[in-house]
Amino acid sequence: MSDTLAGNKTTAGPTDGLAVLEQTRSAAETYGIPLAVLLEITHRCPLQCPYCSNPVELDRGSTELTTDEWTKVLSELAELGVLQIHFSGGEPTARKDIVELVQHATDVGLYSNLITSAVLLTKDKLSALADAGLSHVQISFQGNEPLVADRVAGLKDAHRKKLEVAKWTRELDMPLTVNAVMHRQNLHQLPDIIQMAVDLDADRLEVANVQYYGWALKNRAALMPTVAQIEETSRIVEEAQVRLKGTLAIDYVVPDYYALRPKKCMGGWGRQFFNISPAGKVLPCHAAESITGLEFESVRSNHSIAWIWQNSEAFNRYRGTGWMPEPCKSCEFREVDYGGCRCQAFALTGDAGNTDPACALSPRHEEIFKQAERESAGSQNRFLYRNFAGGTLETDERQEKPQDKSHGA
């Protein structure tokens, strides 16, 4: 979900007659406060997606910031010049105070987006969120029909519920983004997912290939697409971007395993993005806590958010290009991709300071690519579902006889 904020996507639609602010900023403003901040207000979620972007070590409900603490954070962010808030999770509507938080964001002048699984929303709740000033709803879909979608989500009746909430979103005249996370076990549904987004009257569709760290890395063998699947995916997306111009904007996040160059993850560490975890940690990336040995400051500390952004050790460790080893250090692309993803470098090489193995120049690239390719061709389709207990392996019954027949398509 939060991959929406990563820099590695191609955007469809008309060319920008109006400049996007990031692109016109002067060098001096490079580390200015980000325009948008992702708030992961809880890790609680009724879904159990095996590629969840939350860390494997989830923050428990008891550690979450209180309503007062979040409203204080929102006021501070507005004061600093942040313009947009993405309320995410976990499932943000699992917080009983979600309407109050959106209302406070509106009161202090912030533009609110909700990134949701939708399954907990009633029409009244959604309407109350709209009245509180919510401006955009982004709903995750796991497929285009319940058999695949509910199995991936690990929740019965989830898909039907999502369709219902998507419809209410448009009835309430809020713009809708459909977020589809793609992997080997649902890529065959992509053309139908695109049509589903059109039928739901969505404004945008994000086709985001799974990025493999945290839960997704644990599930890589069950999720990794084949090279042929990816080529077909890119073809389908490109065709749809042209065909649906003016109707549906399609953002496409490519899987970096099969790229030769790494993604400009987060637009570069500590350059234009931070998020705040349920327990109040200020992070350069939503997966950053997977990097052991880095200390992240909390909004509960004595430091201001501005201080943490500008001065904390964790934000400065991989900021810019000074930290880079070879082959990044002398690479002509070092300010294009900033060495790729630190979390992926850590997960795959044990050192976040190494070149992201997604880069063809990494000494580990060949080995990792070959392993992914082997996994993609394998028959290990069983998921390890995301939960607070460190994950639960999918049962044979579920895998062979997809659940939820009572709600067939």
Add this chain to the structure above:
Amino acid sequence: MASRNISVSETSRPKLPRHTRLKFDETRQVWVILAPERVLAPDEIAVEVLHLCDGVRSVAEMVDQLAEKYAAPREAIATDVIAMLQDLADKGFLTEVRESTA
């Protein structure tokens, strides 16, 4: 529900939809348009035009007003204003108030 895929002409009465907000960013000292997942930085002329988009004024009236203010050829202004508004409309950041036919 707001109509999309609008075609901007002199008779259009455009306005920003509820989810598109024109705001002065005090921190960066620029006008911005806030939209889903986007922050746009319109130039001075675009800001002036957008302030006129109240759903009541027609594009023709806006063009008249701007042509008079800048003592510029009406035709050139009309071309620029319509192109700018159409670009915003294509992105879904502009809506139109239609005469009720009910």
